[in-house]
Amino acid sequence: MLSQEALLGLVGRIYDAATDETLWPVFLEDFADAVNGTMTGLWFHNLVSPETNLAITVRSGPDLKEAYKKYYGAIDPWKAAGLARHRHPGPDTVYTGEELIGSEQFRKLEFYNDFVLPNQIVRHFGSPLAINPQWVSNISSHRPGDREPFGPVEMDLLKVLLPHLQRAVQIHGRFVELQGKQRASLDALDQLPIGVILLNQDTSIAAMNREAGRLIGQSDGLSACKYGVRAAGTATNRQLQALITSAVRTGSGQGFESGGFLAIPRTSGQRAFSVLVTPVGKRAFAPDTNSPAAAVFVTDPERIPESAAQSLARIYDLTAAECRLSALLMQGDTLVRAAGLLGISHNTARTHLQRIYEKTSTRHQGDLIRLLTTGIPNFAPK
Numbered sequence: 001m002l003s004q005e006a007l008l009g010l011v012g013r014i015y016d017a018a019t020d021e022t023l024w025p026v027f028l029e030d031f032a033d034a035v036n037g038t039m040t041g042l043w044f045h046n047l048v049s050p051e052t053n054l055a056i057t058v059r060s061g062p063d064l065k066e067a068y069k070k071y072y073g074a075i076d077p078w079k080a081a082g083l084a085r086h087r088h089p090g091p092d093t094v095y096t097g098e099e100l101i102g103s104e105q106f107r108k109l110e111f112y113n114d115f116v117l118p119n120q121i122v123r124h125f126g127s128p129l130a131i132n133p134q135w136v137s138n139i140s141s142h143r144p145g146d147r148e149p150f151g152p153v154e155m156d157l158l159k160v161l162l163p164h165l166q167r168a169v170q171i172h173g174r175f176v177e178l179q180g181k182q183r184a185s186l187d188a189l190d191q192l193p194i195g196v197i198l199l200n201q202d203t204s205i206a207a208m209n210r211e212a213g214r215l216i217g218q219s220d221g222l223s224a225c226k227y228g229v230r231a232a233g234t235a236t237n238r239q240l241q242a243l244i245t246s247a248v249r250t251g252s253g254q255g256f257e258s259g260g261f262l263a264i265p266r267t268s269g270q271r272a273f274s275v276l277v278t279p280v281g282k283r284a285f286a287p288d289t290n291s292p293a294a295a296v297f298v299t300d301p302e303r304i305p306e307s308a309a310q311s312l313a314r315i316y317d318l319t320a321a322e323c324r325l326s327a328l329l330m331q332g333d334t335l336v337r338a339a340g341l342l343g344i345s346h347n348t349a350r351t352h353l354q355r356i357y358e359k360t361s362t363r364h365q366g367d368l369i370r371l372l373t374t375g376i377p378n379f380a381p382k
Contacts, residue, residue, distance in 0.1 A: 097124030
């Protein structure tokens with residue numbers, strides 16, 4: 001096992017990379033060194049189609065990446081076996097390639113002889129990070145076949161890092177997916193339908209977005225003071241402060257805790273706030289001594305969310321009629337049934353649909369439904 005200082009360095013680089021994807025190779029290189037690995041990467045696999053998207057790897061050439069993406073990813077037995085065994089990522093899901101598929105069986109496969117062996121990536125270990133109906137992400141590292149398989153030391157290290165990697169995927173979904181390669185900024189955070197409160201290393205509030213200000217202003221279970229964020233109930237506040245303290249320590253490079261979720265009851269009797277507390281990497285914002293060390297995401301279940309169809313209407317300038325048709329198609333209605341429900345002719349519905357295709361740069365109904373169901377980020381806690 002690595003020294004505490006080295007572990008803290010790895011954890012810190014995970015959270016740095018969570019809000020700046022260009023820093024993932026820095027973490028992956030250090031992780032590969034720690035486990036004595038060669039090709040090491042973060043992967044995103046498409047579960048809906050045979051396509052495989054490669055996120056980021058180190059110590060591998062572009063030809064290997066392209067070959068995996070175009071062909072070998074679809075016949076990867078490691079991926080298939082991992083998905084079959086592990087539907088709920090966690091420390092127990094760290095595995096070696098030998099555990100996924102027997103060596104004798106593995107050596108008979110096209111994947112082994114034409115891809116694994118020539119690229120000297122016979123030894124394999126890793127773990128899934130997140131699984132949803134469309135995608136699975138995982139981390140893995142490899143070694144040549146003439147070296148020892150990965151063992152308990154490497155697996156124990158990954159188990160320690162796993163909750164931080166999983167939290168980093170969540171942060172990535174809230175920051176980077178929204179803003180592309182741009183660093184998180186308050187202007188962008190103001191567009192989020194959830195409250196975001198950024199905390200300094202002393203747990204005081206560095207900044208909050210518009211939605212967080214609205215929720216705090218209600219004085220309904222959550223409040224703010226010079227010391228930070230507070231919950232109304234004594235026991236709940238104790239839990240909240242424990243999560244904040246541990247997340248701030250990790251975000252400051254002094255701890256290993258990955259934060260967590262908490263339900264905060266409201267004094268009004270309305271449904272409780274759902275709160276996620278998470279560390280924030282030192283490079284997520286301007287690099288000064290007061291950079292935020294943690295973030296608190298607050299979801300209000302009483303807030304009426306904007307539907308995917310409404311969001312697309314706003315983004316793609318759909319008319320009210322086009323928005324209503326999109327909403328029905330998203331619910332699974334056929335074009336004929338949607339026309340009947342809207343009280344319009346089939347030809348009129350087809351005209352609306354064609355205009356929707358043009359505005360959304362989709363070509364057929366399958367493309368449109370995919371955009372409707374996956375094109376708008378979901379910020380509700382998982």
